[in-house]
Amino acid sequence: MTKQSAQNKALQELAGVSYSETTSQSAIDAIKKHRQAKPSTEQLISAILEGNITALSRAITLIESRNKKHSEQSNAIIKGCLPHANKSVRIGITGVPGVGKSTFIESFGKHLSQKGKKIAVLAIDPSSSVTKGSILGDKTRMEDLVKDVNVYIRPSPSGESLGGVARKTRETIILCEAAGFDTILIETVGVGQSETAVHSMVDFFLLLKLAGAGDELQGIKRGIIEMADSIAINKADGDNMRSAKIAKLEFNRAIHLYPKKDSGWTPKVVLCSALHNEGIDVIWDMIDSYVSQTKSNGYFDHRRHEQNKFWLIETIKDQLHADFFNNDLIKKELKIQVELIEAQKTTPFAAADYLLRLKVNL
Amino acid sequence: MTKQSAQNKALQELAGVSYSETTSQSAIDAIKKHRQAKPSTEQLISAILEGNITALSRAITLIESRNKKHSEQSNAIIKGCLPHANKSVRIGITGVPGVGKSTFIESFGKHLSQKGKKIAVLAIDPSSSVTKGSILGDKTRMEDLVKDVNVYIRPSPSGESLGGVARKTRETIILCEAAGFDTILIETVGVGQSETAVHSMVDFFLLLKLAGAGDELQGIKRGIIEMADSIAINKADGDNMRSAKIAKLEFNRAIHLYPKKDSGWTPKVVLCSALHNEGIDVIWDMIDSYVSQTKSNGYFDHRRHEQNKFWLIETIKDQLHADFFNNDLIKKELKIQVELIEAQKTTPFAAADYLLRLKVNL
Structure with a gap:
C-alpha cells in the first residue's frame, strides 16, 4: 500500500x-x-x-x-459546526493516578446516559505519546460506557505539546457539541500544567481525591484546589468511610481558606464511591444546580467569554515565543548571552535588547 | 576653571x-x-x-x-559597575498598607546600620505615579533613617509599567551594590503583581502581617504566603500580644501546608514590634542564618542564576507581546476577531492564526 x-x-x-x-x-x-x-x-x-x-x-x-x-x-x-456548538455543559475531571478516574467516569457517564444525556468523553494528556495512552487510551477500562449509544469516547491526541493538545481538544468540543452531545467530560491526569488548560475550557472543574491517613493536604498542588468547583472524595466505602469523612472535614476547611469565587458558587466537598455507584447522583445534581445558578447570574456566559479571550491571547503568545526562541541563531546567541550574564559582563535586560535587535535584523 | x-x-x-x-x-x-x-x-x-x-x-x-x-x-x-556588583544580600519586604512597612524599615535599617551595614532602600510601586508616591515617596516617614550616613533611600521610579519599574529597580540594585551597599531592602505594597516582581529579584522575601481577629487567613493572596521565606507579625505589642500569638500559630499551620522549599529553608513565623524595636534583631539573625545556609548548600547562587534567566526571558517576551499587541492594525483587528468569536463565526485559534498572518504581512 x-x-x-x-x-x-x-x-x-x-x-x-x-x-x-x-x-x-x-x-x-x-x-x-x-x-x-x-x-x-x-x-x-x-x-x-x-x-x-x-x-x-x-x-x-x-x-x-x-x-x-x-x-x-x-x-x-x-x-460550519460553530453556529451549532456551545450548547453543552463542559465538565473537567482531574485527580492523581490511582484516584479512580476511569471508574468514576464510567459510573458518572452511565448515570447521565440513564438521565437521557448524550455524553462525549475527551482527555487532555500531553504525556500520552510517551506513556502509550495513560488515560482513556485503554478503553477497556470503561467497558460498559464504550458500548453505550449515548456515549462517545475519544482519547487524547498524542505526540503534541500541551498547547497543541489543548487546541485540538477545544476544537473537538465544538464538533461534539454540533453532533448533539450535551455533556462534555474532559479528563486529565493530576500532574503538571494540563489542569490549567482543562480548567480554561470547562464550565465546572471537579477534583477527585482519595481519603488518606490524615495528611491529605501535604504536597497537594494548591493551585488545583483553588481551581476546583468541587472536590469529590472517591472510594468512600467500607473501611475507608471513616478516613473519607475526616478528609471531607479537612478539605472543607482548606477550601474555605480561599477567597470567594467570582461565580458566586461556594465549592463543596462530597463523598462518593464510583465502584459502588454511590454519591454519583449527588455530584450530578450539584453540577446541575451550579449550571442553573451561574446561568442565572450571568457567570456561565461570562466565563466562556473570558475563556475564548484567554485562548486567543495564549495562542498568539505561544506562537510569538515559538517564532523567536526556536530560531537557530537566537538559540545559539541566547546561550552565549546567558553565559555573559553569569560572568557579570552583561545584564538580563541588555542581553534581551541585544537578542531582540538580532531578530529584527534577521 | x-x-x-x-x-x-x-x-x-x-x-x-x-x-x-x-x-x-x-x-x-x-x-x-x-x-x-x-x-x-x-x-x-x-x-x-x-x-x-x-x-x-x-x-x-x-x-x-x-x-x-x-x-x-x-x-x-x-x-562598568557590573563586575563590582552582586555582593549584597537583597531582601524583599511586602505587606498591605497599614501593616507598618515604613516603621519596620526604619527600625530594621537602624539596626543594620548599627551593625556596620550599608543599606540601600528601594521600592517597587508601579502605582506611585497615581498615588503620588504611596511608599518611600514620603521620606519623612523614615525621619531617622534618611539622615543615616550608612543608608541610601530611593523612591520607586514612577510613570512606568510594572515591567519598566522592575527593570529600573534591578539596574539600580547593580549600581547600589557597586557603590558599596551590602544590604538592599526592596519594599513593595502588598497588592497586585509587584510581589512577584520583587520576589524575582531578592534573596529573601519577608511578608509583614498584622494580628487580626482570628480570620487572618481570609482573603489573603495565598501565592504571596507561598513566596514568603518568613512572615513577621508586626505591632505585636501591648493589647495586641494575645492576638499576635494566635496569628503566629495560624500562620505556622498555613505555612506548613506548602511543599518544602527548594532552598531547604523552612519558613518561619516571628513576632515583632517595629515601633518599639522589638524582635527586629531576631529577624536579622534569621535572615543572616538563611544566607549562610543557602550559600553553603548552593541555593543562593542558584536562585540568582535562575532570576537572571527569568528576567532575560521575561523581558524578551514582554517586548514581543508589546510589538504585536500595540500595533494599531492588530489592535483594530483583534477587536473585530473577539466580536466574531462571540458571534460564533470563528474560534479563538482561527482568529489567532489570522492575526499572526496579518502581522507577518505588515
Whole structure:
C-alpha cells in the first residue's frame, strides 16, 4: 500500500475487509476507488449535525492530523459546526493516578446516559505519546460506557505539546457539541500544567481525591484546589468511610481558606464511591444546580467569554515565543548571552535588547 | 576653571551659591557653562565605585530617564559597575498598607546600620505615579533613617509599567551594590503583581502581617504566603500580644501546608514590634542564618542564576507581546476577531492564526 493510500485509509473508519487472492483486478479497482472517495467538507458537516459518529470521528482525525491540507479542511468543518456548538455543559475531571478516574467516569457517564444525556468523553494528556495512552487510551477500562449509544469516547491526541493538545481538544468540543452531545467530560491526569488548560475550557472543574491517613493536604498542588468547583472524595466505602469523612472535614476547611469565587458558587466537598455507584447522583445534581445558578447570574456566559479571550491571547503568545526562541541563531546567541550574564559582563535586560535587535535584523 | 575641574565640581555636593544681579555677563556665562558640564560615563563609574552618593543618584536618574541618549549612557555605567556588583544580600519586604512597612524599615535599617551595614532602600510601586508616591515617596516617614550616613533611600521610579519599574529597580540594585551597599531592602505594597516582581529579584522575601481577629487567613493572596521565606507579625505589642500569638500559630499551620522549599529553608513565623524595636534583631539573625545556609548548600547562587534567566526571558517576551499587541492594525483587528468569536463565526485559534498572518504581512 502506498503512503498516500495508507493515509486515506486512515481517514476512513469502515470495518476491515480482507480480500481473497482470487478477487478480480476490476473488483479491486472498484473497491479502491470507493475507498478513496472522501466525503466533502459539506457532507461531513451535515453528517456531524445529524449526529453521525463516523463523520464526527473522521472530522476529529482531520483536526488531529499534521497534514496542512487536512487542517484546511478541518478549519472549514469547525467553522460550519460553530453556529451549532456551545450548547453543552463542559465538565473537567482531574485527580492523581490511582484516584479512580476511569471508574468514576464510567459510573458518572452511565448515570447521565440513564438521565437521557448524550455524553462525549475527551482527555487532555500531553504525556500520552510517551506513556502509550495513560488515560482513556485503554478503553477497556470503561467497558460498559464504550458500548453505550449515548456515549462517545475519544482519547487524547498524542505526540503534541500541551498547547497543541489543548487546541485540538477545544476544537473537538465544538464538533461534539454540533453532533448533539450535551455533556462534555474532559479528563486529565493530576500532574503538571494540563489542569490549567482543562480548567480554561470547562464550565465546572471537579477534583477527585482519595481519603488518606490524615495528611491529605501535604504536597497537594494548591493551585488545583483553588481551581476546583468541587472536590469529590472517591472510594468512600467500607473501611475507608471513616478516613473519607475526616478528609471531607479537612478539605472543607482548606477550601474555605480561599477567597470567594467570582461565580458566586461556594465549592463543596462530597463523598462518593464510583465502584459502588454511590454519591454519583449527588455530584450530578450539584453540577446541575451550579449550571442553573451561574446561568442565572450571568457567570456561565461570562466565563466562556473570558475563556475564548484567554485562548486567543495564549495562542498568539505561544506562537510569538515559538517564532523567536526556536530560531537557530537566537538559540545559539541566547546561550552565549546567558553565559555573559553569569560572568557579570552583561545584564538580563541588555542581553534581551541585544537578542531582540538580532531578530529584527534577521 | 578648566572643563575638567568644572566636571569634578559637578560631582561634588557644594552648598548652593546665589549670585547678585551685578555679576558680570562673563561670569554668568562661565557659571552657565560649568553648570552644563556633565560628568563623563567614566567619571560617574569611578565616583560610584568610590561610594559617591551624588554620582550614584545621577546615574540612577539616567536609568530612570526616558531619553534615549541617557539610556545609552546608563547602559554603559551599568556595564562598568557590573563586575563590582552582586555582593549584597537583597531582601524583599511586602505587606498591605497599614501593616507598618515604613516603621519596620526604619527600625530594621537602624539596626543594620548599627551593625556596620550599608543599606540601600528601594521600592517597587508601579502605582506611585497615581498615588503620588504611596511608599518611600514620603521620606519623612523614615525621619531617622534618611539622615543615616550608612543608608541610601530611593523612591520607586514612577510613570512606568510594572515591567519598566522592575527593570529600573534591578539596574539600580547593580549600581547600589557597586557603590558599596551590602544590604538592599526592596519594599513593595502588598497588592497586585509587584510581589512577584520583587520576589524575582531578592534573596529573601519577608511578608509583614498584622494580628487580626482570628480570620487572618481570609482573603489573603495565598501565592504571596507561598513566596514568603518568613512572615513577621508586626505591632505585636501591648493589647495586641494575645492576638499576635494566635496569628503566629495560624500562620505556622498555613505555612506548613506548602511543599518544602527548594532552598531547604523552612519558613518561619516571628513576632515583632517595629515601633518599639522589638524582635527586629531576631529577624536579622534569621535572615543572616538563611544566607549562610543557602550559600553553603548552593541555593543562593542558584536562585540568582535562575532570576537572571527569568528576567532575560521575561523581558524578551514582554517586548514581543508589546510589538504585536500595540500595533494599531492588530489592535483594530483583534477587536473585530473577539466580536466574531462571540458571534460564533470563528474560534479563538482561527482568529489567532489570522492575526499572526496579518502581522507577518505588515
